[in-house]
Amino acid sequence: MLSTNFNFKLPTEIEFGVGSLQKLSERITAFQASKVMVVTDPGIAKAGILEKITKVLEQAQLNYVVFDQVESDPSTKTIAGISDLAKQEGVDLLVAVGGGSSIDAAKGTRVLLANGRKLLDYAGLNKVKNKGIPLIAIPTTAGTGSEVTIFAVLSELDQDLKFTIGSPYLAPDLALLDPELTLLLPPTMTAATGLDALTHAIEAFTSLANQPICDVLALEAIRIIYKYLPQATTNGSNLEARTEMLKAQLLAGAAFNNTNLGLSHAIASPLGGHFHIPHGVANAIMLSYVMKFNVPAAPEKYARVAEAMGVILCGKDIYEDAYEAPKAVAKLVELCGLPSKLRDAGATEEKLDDVARDALKSGMLKFNVRKASEKQIREILQDAF
Numbered sequence: 001m002l003s004t005n006f007n008f009k010l011p012t013e014i015e016f017g018v019g020s021l022q023k024l025s026e027r028i029t030a031f032q033a034s035k036v037m038v039v040t041d042p043g044i045a046k047a048g049i050l051e052k053i054t055k056v057l058e059q060a061q062l063n064y065v066v067f068d069q070v071e072s073d074p075s076t077k078t079i080a081g082i083s084d085l086a087k088q089e090g091v092d093l094l095v096a097v098g099g100g101s102s103i104d105a106a107k108g109t110r111v112l113l114a115n116g117r118k119l120l121d122y123a124g125l126n127k128v129k130n131k132g133i134p135l136i137a138i139p140t141t142a143g144t145g146s147e148v149t150i151f152a153v154l155s156e157l158d159q160d161l162k163f164t165i166g167s168p169y170l171a172p173d174l175a176l177l178d179p180e181l182t183l184l185l186p187p188t189m190t191a192a193t194g195l196d197a198l199t200h201a202i203e204a205f206t207s208l209a210n211q212p213i214c215d216v217l218a219l220e221a222i223r224i225i226y227k228y229l230p231q232a233t234t235n236g237s238n239l240e241a242r243t244e245m246l247k248a249q250l251l252a253g254a255a256f257n258n259t260n261l262g263l264s265h266a267i268a269s270p271l272g273g274h275f276h277i278p279h280g281v282a283n284a285i286m287l288s289y290v291m292k293f294n295v296p297a298a299p300e301k302y303a304r305v306a307e308a309m310g311v312i313l314c315g316k317d318i319y320e321d322a323y324e325a326p327k328a329v330a331k332l333v334e335l336c337g338l339p340s341k342l343r344d345a346g347a348t349e350e351k352l353d354d355v356a357r358d359a360l361k362s363g364m365l366k367f368n369v370r371k372a373s374e375k376q377i378r379e380i381l382q383d384a385f
Contacts, residue, residue: 006211008258011171012137012148016250018243021052021138021178024095025060031134031173033093036064037086039106040097044068047184049140053097065089070098073155073162073272073279074105076119083112094135096172099193100144100279103137104152107170110135111152120156120163124363128167137172140181142232142245143193143280145200145253147175153269153279162273164363171257177250179243187233190245191336192280194229197249198222198329199283203262204255206294206301207367217255219308224248226309226328230335263372264290266362267381270355277345284338285345289384291326295319297370302326342385352381 015023028036036057044050045068057064067082086094086109096106108119114132115122122128137147146152150171153164185193198221204210205218225248231241267290268282277285295302302322307313309328313321330340339345342352356378359365365372372380 006213008211008213009168010148010254010257011150011168013174014148014177014250015174016177016247018179018239020176021056021181024053024056024136024176025062027136027174027176028062028093029060031093033134034063035089035091036062036093036095037089037091038064038066038095038097039070039082039109040066040068040102041070042068044098044102044140049097049181049184052181053095053138065091070102070105072101073276074101074108075155075157076108077157079105079108079112079119079154082109086113092133094133095138096135097138097140099139099141100146100153103139103144103146103172104154106135106137107152108154108165111165111170119154119165122165122167123163125166128165128169131169135172136174136176138176138178138181139246141185141189141193142182142242142249143196145197145249145256147172147177148250148253149257155273160273162269164269177246179239179246182242182246183237183239185236187236187337190236191229191233191338192278192284193249194225194232194245195284195287195333195336195338196280197252198225198229198332199264199287200252200256200261201225202287202291202305203264204252204259205305206298206369207259207262208369209259209367211258214255214259217251219304221248221252221255222305222308226332229332233336260367261364262290262368263294263365263377266364266368267355267359267377269362270358271342271347273358274351274355275345275347277347281338281345284333285340285342285384288326288329288333289380291329292323293372293376293380294368294370295322295326301369342381347385349385352378352385356381
């Protein structure tokens with residue numbers, strides 16, 4: 001049921017468009033920063049994107065230092081190292097370049113610089129007390145929406161644990177989105193990040209905390225992703241498809257930033273923790289199975305999701321229409337060449353009990369449209385295995 005009362009926030013300023021990277025130096029100057037740290041990963045450096053960033057900084061004669069060793073699912077150990085380097089170098093502005101991992105690593109760095117202690121101490125919502133130095137996020141994938149969200153998903157490797165920190169102080173001050181920076185994204189990563197964005201949109205739209213503004217953003221994101229993700233995956237040089245996908249994941253990020261997520265994400269995190277399945281792949285596999293579980297609780301919502309994906313509804317049976325939505329998602333996963341079963345992504349059946357147990361601890365479950373017990377989550381995992 002849609003609440004009549006709602007609160008919508010988007011703390012991050014957005015700069016979007018082809019060629020917008022060239023505005024980076026003037027935006028840094030506006031923050032009056034004396035030394036910049038660029039936080040990124042080895043793939044960004046190898047692809048030549050880091051060079052594009054540093055060239056802009058050098059042309060503007062800005063002082064900077066680079067950390068380019070962020071790993072997938074950034075660890076607390078790595079972020080502590082980034083924080084130490086930032087302190088040594090006297091950094092007063094962070095520029096995160098890459099996918100969600102680089103952006104979340106920069107978010108974690110900002111938390112440590114301003115608050116100290118251990119990152120795991122801030123797991124959950126609103127435990128961060130100080131905002132810290134400015135952060136500019138430049139996404140090179142079209143999926144996580146991390147450039148406009150208050151969340152960071154981090155890893156504690158010693159415990160095989162993925163955890164989330166949520167605070168308005170994590171939201172970047174500026175998101176600079178240039179579709180040209182996504183042109184070199186490989187097909188598998190294009191598909192995985194795109195399915196992650198679709199999961200954001202669908203779980204935002206069906207969240208128990210949904211609201212009118214987020215509904216509009218989420219439905220438009222669903223429409224765009226279903227149309228353009230196969231094009232971006234199969235023809236990465238298609239600038240129109242890349243631009244639309246970057247826009248769609250931004251809309252989805254703005255939506256779930258206010259609604260939270262649901263059961264698919266609750267399951268995806270422990271799948272990453274136990275099996276190191278990439279987050280987007282985990283959501284791509286789980287989304288259709290979770291949707292099938294959720295349909296009886298909100299058939300009208302899922303019928304609208306199906307309609308947004310271009311399904312022609314029969315209009316005779318709301319449940320028949322609603323079940324078209326997970327079918328369409330499964331078809332999209334197939335078109336994009338991603339696995340549809342957990343066994344094909346490296347999961348093992350004997351650890352599924354642990355995944356179900358860990359998923360039940362997620363704060364996302366309270367926003368899922370249908371309540372789920374540990375037994376029911378285990379059954380969904382078995383179905384997806």
